[in-house]
């Protein structure tokens with residue numbers, strides 16, 4: 001019988017095998033996949049995040065919890081992305097966590113959900129420079145560039161990427177996300193969109209790719225999915 005509190009506790013303790021098993025068992029019970037993701041996994045991560053913030057746990061514990069989170073996500077991934085075959089002429093999204101930043105759980109989740117919605121994801125991983133983003137956008141003729149940052153010290157690098165992408169004359173929508181970000185920040189750096197979670201991110205991507213062309217004199221306000 002589903003007990004998300006137990007699952008959260010396993011995640012908190014970094015018991016990756018139990019988290020994997022509980023994710024499988026909960027899904028086998030027929031619980032909706034997004035419920036398992038939000039209540040079983042993301043909620044557990046939020047608890048350890050809070051304790052990390054208040055110095056009740058430290059990097060080694062958080063690393064173990066992250067490994068447990070990834071074990072659960074690996075179970076959920078096939079359900080989120082279907083058979084992984086991109087739709088014909090699928091729009092490409094280049095995703096990466098910005099330079100100096102190693103947090104990738106949120107970025108991976110956004111990528112999985114977007115893939116499930118029919119986008120093709122080119123994942124550049126973590127610690128991604130503006131040059132790497134630009135090269136990937138050009139190489140894959142991407143429609144969207146998605147950047148993630150979890151640190152207040154690295155989120156500022158997003159502006160460098162936006163400026164360099166614009167200076168390179170690339171016709172691309174730039175979306176940003178990550179816990180410390182806000183709509184205001186996205187507007188400030190000239191991004192085209194911001195979303196606070198993976199489901200809203202997918203809505204945002206759909207909305208942005210439906211646009212036929214970039215408005216010539218368009219407002220610099222970033223679109224929010226919320």
Ligand code: B12
Pocket residue numbers: 042045046048049050052053054059060062063066100101102103104105106107109110145146147148149150151152153175176177178179180194195196197198199201
């Ligand atoms: C897990 C974790 C780690 C793990 C990362 C493992 C991994 N593989 O990702 C480890 C242990 C490595 C780590 C290291 C560090 N961490 Co850390 N970490 C966290 C923690 C607890 C959870 C992050 C997470 O995975 N959340 C769950 C996911 C699902 O949420 P999310 O990332 O926000 O993503 C969602 C949305 O933001 C959005 N989204 C995300 N990306 C994108 C992209 C786009 C385009 C869109 C549209 C949307 C979107 O959708 C996602 C899904 O819903 C946070 C606490 C927190 N509250 O965030 C601290 C936290 C981010 N870390 C913090 C710190 C300080 C560090 C370290 C500096 C610690 C140290 N002293 O070494 C290092 C930095 C290492 C580095 N250079 O990057 C601080 C940052 C504080 C700050 N003001 O900058 C936090 C906030 C903890 C805290 N309160 O003190 N960390």
